[in-house]
Amino acid sequence: MNLKGIDTEWRVKRLDLNTKIKPFESEDSELNDFLCEDAKDYFAQMLAVTYLIETDKETVAYFSLLNDNLKRTIQRDLTTEESRIWNRLNRKMPNRKRKGTYPAVKIGRLAVSKKYTKSGFGKFMIEAVMRMYLEKAQLAGCRFITVDAYESAFGFYERNGFSFLTDKDEGKHERTMFFDLKTI
Ligand SMILES: CC(C)(COP(=O)(O)OP(=O)(O)OC[C@H]1O[C@@H](n2cnc3c(N)ncnc32)[C@H](O)[C@@H]1OP(=O)(O)O)[C@@H](O)C(=O)NCCC(=O)NCCS
Known part of the structure; x- marks a missing residue:
């Protein structure tokens, strides 16, 4: 597969304990350190699975996944904005499946x-x-994708169909965002 202006061969690979991690440098040093120092431990401890995109020489990109849930705040603590978000979200669920x-x-x-x-x-x-x-075929039910997005990437996730889950984290450098898989 070719992406914009990329003619080098690249492939996707699931990281395991034997993977030799190739050099990687994104704009974020914490994310660089995670790949080089922690990703294998997270895998060994069954806390996150990492997927790599790499060429013969270097790591192009990576992401790691773990199980999560989308949880509504208890009724009395819901802000008006959160009620709106949950009403919209629940509208897509059959009545008896609303949780x-x-x-x-x-x-x-x-x-x-x-x-x-x-x-x-x-x-x-x-x-x-x-x-x-x-x-x-799903091994377990999974309806949403979530991410604690960095401020610099809010626009990137919005462009990819993600929305903010709450207004309580407004103004913070990291905010929870979600994507409903049933909208595809
Ligand atoms: C944010 C990041 C993942 C984007 O990756 P990328 O490969 O450059 O993004 P893409 O080329 O796939 O862009 C996809 C779309 O998002 C847009 N986009 C990319 N980065 C964006 C940003 N920071 N803000 C707003 N829009 C952005 C692109 O313009 C493109 O729009 P289009 O579909 O209309 O053409 C990358 O810049 C990065 O790794 N940043 C440092 C680490 C980081 O912030 N990670 C996120 C942690 S939550």
């Missing part, structure tokens, strides 16, 4: 190497997560 908690998969970490940003790899990874949960 205050729904199963989700969380994008724990996601980053693209500086050299490859704005080439479509970020979008490709979001779509890959969607495909994982829509095209394959």
